[in-house]
Amino acid sequence: MSSTSSDVITEPVAGTTAPPRALPNGLAAFLVFLSSGAVLVLETVSLRLVGPYVGVTLQVTSSVIGMALAAIAYGAWMGGWLADRRDPRTLIAPALVLAGIATAVTLPIVRYAGEVLRGGAASAVLLLTAVTVLLPAALLAGITPLVVKLQLADLRRTGQVVGKLSSIGTLGGITATLGTGFILVAALPSSVIVLALAAVLGATGLALGFWLRRRSGGGPSAPGRAKAALALLGLSAAGLTAAAPNPCDVETAYHCARVEVDPQWPEGRTLYLNSAEHSYVDLGEPTHLKYGYTQWIGLVADLARPARQPVDALHLGGGGFTVPHYLAATRPGTDNLVFELDGGLVDLDKRELGLRTGPQLRARVGDARVLLGGEPTDSRDLIVGDAFGHLVVPWHLATREMAADVRRVLRPDGVYVQNVIDYPPDRFIKAELATVSAVFEHVALIAPPGAVAGRQGANFLIIASDAPLPLAGIPAGLKLLPEPAELLDEARTAEWVGDAQVLTDDYAPVDQLLATA
Template sequence: MSSSSSDVVTAPTPSAPAPSRALPNGLAAFLVFFASGAVLVLETVSLRLVGPYVGVTLQVTSSVIGIALAAIAYGAWTGGWLADRRDPRGLLAPALILAGIAAAVTLPVVRYAGELLRGGAVSGILLLTALAVFVPAALLSAVTPLVVKLQLADLRRTGQVVGRLSGIGTLGGITATLVTGFVLVAALPSTVILIGLAAALGVAGLALGVYLRRQEATGLPGPARMKATLAVLGLVAAGLSAVAPNPCDVETAYHCARVERDPSRDGGRTLYLNSAQHSYVDLNDPTHLEYEYTQWIGAVADVSAPKGQRLDALHLGGGGFTMPRYLSATRPGTDNVVFEIDGELVELDRRELGVRTGPGLRAEVGDARMLVGGEPANSRDLVVGDAFGHLVVPWHLATREMAAEVDRVLRPGGIYVQNVIDYPPGRFIRSELATVAAEFDHVALVAPPEAIAGQQGSNFLIVASDAPLPLDALRTRLGAVAKIPDMVAGSEVTRFVDGALVLTDDYAPVDQLLATA
């Protein structure tokens, strides 16, 4: 028996949801460019937000980059997941507005949390950078897959659409990185950049919502309760940002800086960079050296030449210009040249610390490693290395090649003194001492006995020369300071170094050597 075609029963095919209308190509490109660029602005600015609390080290930089990449990954993943389940046109505007609110909230959250997480603990660094970056970056990273979903009306053009929008997003990130690093950071405080970004995201989200609502019944979440909630969140974010504690008097291109008066000393001023005590000066007495390590440097300077004899001195790092003042006061006629990377810090020193450049004191703004290469050979009697990024000597100023440049600039018999900070187990100071000793024939180390024994963190002063050092005179002079340090010299240096790594431009893991774990 045969059956006719009329006997075949065909199951009804479920109707597919109507595809969402694509955005105009220009609007789609703008949204991807803008959202991707905003992520990179957040990443760049967040490094400056967390710096006053956890420093600006390789670990901090790596954490910011890693957290930002994690936010991009999870945001894109979530955005793609949502795009397959809901109409992307109804999600784009809220994503931008919520990202703006999250960016505004970031400022007070980081400043309040930073006070609790202050220091360099890895857990604190990761948590603070996550608070600074993750939420707004994840929301912004969801925009691209939402836009891509809307533009995929023709599957034959999938590769073209995805490739074009991906390229536009990358260009947005590149543009934002360059504009933020070269223009915005130099012109505006981080607070202004962040609040400006939050406002731009909010305005863009509102404008997009209005546009989409006019096109069709979608856009911003419709219920008045949702709109009121977003408005309240925005006002709360703005209020918290206004009252959040600000650790800076001045935000320079490199530092969060402030100057505080010493209530116990009429002319005393303390310069804080990224919330760490960096320099102390007495406006009424330039010979007053408050910190122990500055007293040690002063002692070296005092015995480097007959009393009162002028010197040609080069200072790598300016800070509060404590040592140039001291040399000018104790050795009239001394020529001090200061290499300071932060020009705005020099201006702050002029305004609040009484620095007066001119004959006998010149400040050259730029990276010390670059500038020292332009110094004439055999031109300086004393070189003082006191440059830090937070509490860390910048790695390119700690290598053998840098020590060789200093040696070239020094006259025969000239002395190099370098300030170093390290903590138990003291891996960095051993390596840095070994590095300087690889270029100079005579080296010594000055530090508190407990620090040399590896029992506490401290400043260490490396003293180096190609001629025999005036060790006896230096011991006598150090015996006059309030807390007498120990000095390691001769064969004791070899035992202290104990085969430590010599740092070079090719391999200088300074941050890893400084890790206390």
């Protein structure tokens, strides 16, 4: 077995215990690559697992990353500590098997704990992310120092061995991150990814049948001049960053936001989020709807109830609060409740976009799905879905479970409208229509003719209800708008959707469906 390793093993001193032999180089590299990559698979999938319970917010993302890093830190420390006290041969295989078990039980733990911790308070987020990733990631992180210990058979090559294995571990993490984000999540449900990873870890641990004895060693520290050069480079980079122009009026926890005055209308304001045009607000005339999709929402709202009749409206996503202002102006007495993830954006709206909150226009900061779960059943006449992460509907707001909760909150004759952006070949909008159709009795669509024909990217407006939809007046109303749009009634919508995939909490590859390549 030792003949396959290129490491030179020194002869033991008489009267001492011979050090364990080094692993074959290929096996050592594989174990480090696998264990490091598995940690990143867990970290990436964990966001999908906890999202339905505590939302997908900066705090949740930070918690998952922080818990993964904590697991790596403590796991590596513990693995190194054990490597100096026990023969690594006796530890690597059990660690892999235990990591596989811990990974497998993550699914039920998250699903049970998620129901108890549902809501999104900081303590709930930290606890749920901890039980999701901490134990399996720590066990996996402990494998690298155990392998390194076995490979340090020649003190003259300590730096080379440690550097090589560290590089391989990093490459494993990079490969896992890209592979999970671009391939696995698009191809497999989260539960399958987790269970498959658990199976690979367990099988690898069981198949590992040989060990080598340990040696210790340490790497040299960086030269003083190199440290000084790195410090100078860091200060220079910090200075350049501070001097660089900032494209944001406000950098919130979620957005780089700015507001620009309409050069053609002094009362007009355009809100940009992460450099994308997001909302238009007319400070002098709240019934002025500039964008096509807001005009469609206004048209559906006008037809859903008799004119001037107040409605109870819930808005999933605030942006510039254009539609709530429209409803308040056209239907005095309307109760507008807006769920907006970004509290900094609400503050910006108050400062620059004329937002005035009160009893009939309330803004509640938090994740729309989490907040929706706390709303009473049969309490709203109209629900407007207009939440985006940049130009993408957050995946956990696009699933069948989310649509079911929307239906629960709507009154039996209530109407749900959802704004979606997609591009040819229109895989996401079709999947989202299939998803909403799996919950609601009646579903229709408004979109530009070129978008329906697959020639252009555009906004699409889904209209859904359990009661017959108010479609009769929509075609005539669309003809009065400046930009062409058409209504696909229920039959045409179903035909256009075809056999598109229904999105669920377990399988909602929104980003991949939106990819045009």
